[in-house]
Amino acid sequence: MKVRILGCSGAICGVGGGTTSLLVDDDILIDAGTGVGELSDAELAHIDHVFITHSHLDHTAFLPLMVDAAAEYRTQPLTVHAPQVTLDILHAHLFNNLIWPDFTVIPSAAAPAVQFAALEVGHSMSLRGRTLTALPAQHVVPAAGYAVDSGAGSLVFSGDTTTNPVFWAIVSAMPRLRHVIVETAFPDAHRATAVAAQHYCPSLLAADLHDVRFDAELLISHLKPVHAAQIMRELNTALHRFDPHRLDAGRVFEL
Template sequence: MELRILGCSGGIGTEMTTTSLLVDGDILIDGGTGLTELELDEMKAIRHIFVTHSHLDHIAGIPMLLDSVFDYIREPVVLHARAETLRALKDHIFNWQIWPDFSCLPSADAPVLRFEEMKPGERIQVGNRSIEMIAVNHAVPAAGYRVQNGVGSFAFSGDTTSNEGFWTALNRHDALDMLIVESAFPDEDRELSSKARHYCPGLLAADLKKLRHRPQLFLTHLKPGSEERIIDQCRDQIEFLDVQRLCGGDRFTL
């Protein structure tokens, strides 16, 4: 299983794009501005998009992606998300005001996009990959995902703060090779972090003690300008795991 990090920053700027993960070339997890890293042929190969939540930094690239591949799609791209996320996308993005409704273009019988509701705890099989949705605690209804094939597994928290469900769900499995988890703010912004329902190093360190696995740990969604401070604070408090910073362009084989 090949994992390519298209974008993972908490903001935009030179060499910074927002969250989007590509699995084996045909599965996207989130569709932020990191999608601009793909060539057209790579965009055409995407068949499934699993969205964590409706915030703009995680979905901004999806409308443009669909527009770019419109003439080449013979079967709809399937967008999987919680019911609340699908409703937000339909009401506020694919509503003909902000962007065309690709779920009925070029026709309702043969659309470019198909929405498919996914519930927390549900697993979907795509080829030899099993994708499990896990509810998390964020400012809007949100989810993380655990992805597994016959050889390896990784989990992505999406945007979240302190919770029990994500860690309980991961502990139900026998193994976890890689964990990508957010830590958006440094500890001095803990009050803001709690209001926005994001992790800061102290909150993340406390929650990681709930995990019985010892995976590779990569931090994502770091606020621009605070990256090194967040990483240093996490390393000071998470002594039982090797803390690494996730970067756009990273590639992993599981």
Template sequence: MHKHSTVEVLGCSGSIGIPGQGTTSFLIDDDILIDAGTGLCELEFDRLEKIEHVILTHSHLDHICGLPFMVDTVGVGRNSPLKVYASKPTLDALKQHVFNHFIWPDFTRIPSADNPVMVYQEISPEQVLHFGKRQIQVVEVAHTVPAIGVFLFTPTGGWCFSGDTHQTDRLFDLINATKKVDYLFIEAAFPDKEKWLADLAKHLCPSLLFDELKKITVPGCEVWISHLKPKDRTLIEHELQQYPGAQPLRILSAGMTFTI
């Protein structure tokens, strides 16, 4: 019998301001972290210690700010380096602007360059990473900085997280091609009255999201919404309820767990 994987929502809010609802971070089983927003900071030490791999969708602060604290908290006691996977532009941003000795120590050189507590692993679009029977594939999406979406495939199912994105096509091509995505986590950051801001910031609002979801041609994919900005959360939720598709859109919340 195949062992299922779980995806735990540590954080999925578009910003801070709602207690218990941190920014983007998802934990796959005990050992793979997708993004490291403020939601990560809710995890206790012994769970932080079990994380071996961190995959970052892009370099924005609400997706990376927990990583410096995590590697500082767990780092020197680790048995093997924490592996941080991201595209080259995202890794370059981390090296230049975060782990640069001014904002935070460079943990790829602590305690020494030959024996670091953290290592970078560059990934390219559509590359497939293998973690036992789990496969993770990444795909480019449209955002104000280079950004990726993430697919998780297990022997029993599939999950997709769009990351931060505006209108995009390849993500949906892959959903349709694989035919085994049980859950799609996708954002709706702004209400429709701020579509101009969604276009500027390369995010989605409900009307844009509805058009994007028309691109899904395979049945059986539950759609869950993340990244609602707290200021307009109630309005965005109301607008999402107007979705004309066959199944309602569901709102993610920290603490939820999905079996894949």
């Protein structure tokens, strides 16, 4: 199994600065932020499943656009997975015939371009030997993270979250764990904003990880570009035992 980072920025910031999207092999996306723009129409046509962490645009903006771009090349609907509450938000506020056509009934209700499939936190599903599990997240809208397990190794992605000890208890007990991707959007100088927006800043993440142990690479995503260097300096001081590294678009993990 390969996981390719299409985008991981906390805001758009030019070439290579797309927002969150991870490509698993050639047929699964985790989130559909502007990083999806790195894919060709042919690559988009190969994607059968999209797992959404939450409804915010930096994680969903290219979902409606990719449906339209690939529609002529596909014979089966694209399946969008998320907790039911998030699917309801996407249907009500995105695929609503106002912001974008309702592709859950286009070209017909019997043969739609998009179908929704609920995956609740704590539940897993297997797709061609790969297991995806929805993990708890704490954000200003309903949210989830995801673990992807090939059977030989696993990668965890927090999605957008703030203080979340339940998530870390699950992660620290996970077998075959190779990589943990966690967001940290703000520096500690903006801790009040991080708390209000329910994102991590370095001190909040360090508090959550104080008594946590795992043997896996810790990677930081969703940094606000203007603060990225400061955030990483603070994380490397606060979490030196984990040796955290900034996640970069284009990186490929083999599991």
